[in-house]
Amino acid sequence: MAAVQGNGTSGSIDVIASLRQTAVFADLQESDLQRLAQGCRIEHYERGNILFHKGDACHGFHLVLSGQVKLAFVSAAGNQKVVEIIRPGQTFGEAVMFMQKPYVLMAQALTECRLLFIAKDAIFQEMREAPEFCQRLIAGLAMRLHNLIKDLEIYSLCSGRERIICYLLGEMSDEEGNTPSGRVEICLPTHKGTIASRLNLTQEHFSRVLHELADDGLIAVDGRRIVVPDTADLHASLSGGRG
Template sequence: MFVSEHDKPQPNARPLNPQTERIAQLLTQAPLFNGLAQEEIARFARGVREQKVDKGQVLFHKGDPCQGFHLILSGQIKLAFVSVDGHEKVVEILRAGQTFGEAVMFMDKPYVVMAQALTDCALLHIAKQVVFEEMARDPLFCRKIIAGLAQRLHHLIADLETYSLRSGRERIIGYLLREDEMNGEGTPCGPVSVRLPTNKGTIASRLNLTQEHFSRILHELIDSGLITVEGRTIHIPDICRLRKSLS
């Protein structure tokens, strides 16, 4: 019977020092690093750097060199394109537990978007050299990396389908339903309150809508009795009714 390196007993494994152990605990917040043995954690720890980022701070600009990828421990990060005249298109809004920058790291090219903190954030930056070394050492880790990139591609294709085939109203309702699911609720029916993670303009850009169009659709949903709005909180009297309105 085949036994993977992760499953082999390691009686001589040395205990981790406090700093490495702390990094290990932080790394396990991402599925990519689940199940790492002590030796693997120790190898990664030397290439991990903690970062505290203030709200509004730009982590990197389009064209900056990529030396690794980031794991979000807390807070929210916006990935966006910015035109020469200052107009912005939000590509993704990322939260705790998510990573970004892997694809560019493997391509050995500069960043193709900018990254900015939407809130105060705590991050880990994982140097590409330790990632490459671990991939050369562990086929299972390679599969995790590929699975993560494939999932990101799947989401991008789903976004393209949404922008191309769905109306603005359908995009906003779909977004509210996903927010409920991401908050761990997934309420089948009944009242729900969804707190928007950032301002309406940023979310509108993420959904490929103008802020004016976004606001107009919200008012239409209010007039239909499907939602009420209180600042950044969207109250849904009956999420089952909202869900059925998509059909």
Template sequence: MGSRRLNVVSYLGSQALFKDMSAPELARIAAASSVRRLSRGEEMFHAGQVCEGLYFVIDGMIKLYAKAPSGQEKVIEVIGSGGCVSEALMFSEGAHSVNAGVLMDVQLLVVPKDVLVNEIEHNAGLAMRLLTGLSRRMNGLVKDIEAVTLHSGVKRVVDYLLHSPVVGDVRDAEKDLTVSLPASKGTIASLLSVTPEHFSRILHDLQAQGLIEVERRHIHIRDAHGLAQFS
């Protein structure tokens, strides 16, 4: 994680959420915001905790997850650089419904909720952009629920590999491609709602068919067209 001092005003200005905001507006938000660094294994917040603001992931990686009384975890989302967390709670008084843990040393920019709410009240464009991002995330979660309830574990794994930004459109893939898992296989398995053992077995079977080659966290796609038949 870099140690270079962050120019908060410039960073905010580069985010789509704050598009078209004036320099004084950005400076006002920046003055109230804070940069926070957390190490792998630390917690950002817990379910039931009052939301303090909007979190921007400058670098590093976090996971949003639910935790059962037994200690079992279900990963809901993995968020890396450029992502943000807690948009929905900007419009309510509710507490966090999930936990957030650090997968990779992370640098965060925290914009206090009261500051952001005040800006929203005076900036309809900001409110609409926040709602657009929230809608996009909700649609993604609905698709995740659909995949878990209607699709097999194999299809979920294959869809995850083929929908990686690294792969793009498999119809245009004419050479070997590599997908690097952004987190441990156990974390990705939980994200896809399969057990770690099932996830490993699926990868092994796909490799046995010559469709992929597994090298730790790197999945080399040898036959994108063949793999797409599962999707």
């Protein structure tokens, strides 16, 4: 179960500060933020807690303040297909909120999480008050769709090795998609089985490709810690190699 921090005096201050640090809300006036904060609450989840199940009613969307959340489909047999891993500064649930449909997948806390829940009534009210706010919401949804299309392209056209290399390069890239040069050390954000599912691979396939990349001298693996001796070599290896 979630521990919920309401929107009383101290809670409202925390909510407004969280809204102000997020791109979609950053340009709102103080009066707008105060009004929006009345429809928000801060929620805390322990690792493994379920935020919602497929079929649950959607009453708003979430902004991740800290931690990570997994979005996944679950089969009748209990098998999961991870669709997305949501990180701090990212939101989820907007599309379902606008469609006014139940959730089509489940959400689970991968780590201890601090989230901001924004009620749909508060969002709809703000959209009526500020057309620019509507544009930012649409831009965010368009970027989510763009990323999903990119994922579909990678899953359909790229080998397992290429998917993993693209993932590693993405993990070390900045917000503009620029990859640093030379030696880079990264830490996988969650366990390998979750990342493998995200890439539409089995955990065994994921681990095998990591070992192959290590044997080729392109990476060094120590648990979830991965060292890339030269990012240029790793990027160049996309043009060939095993599947």
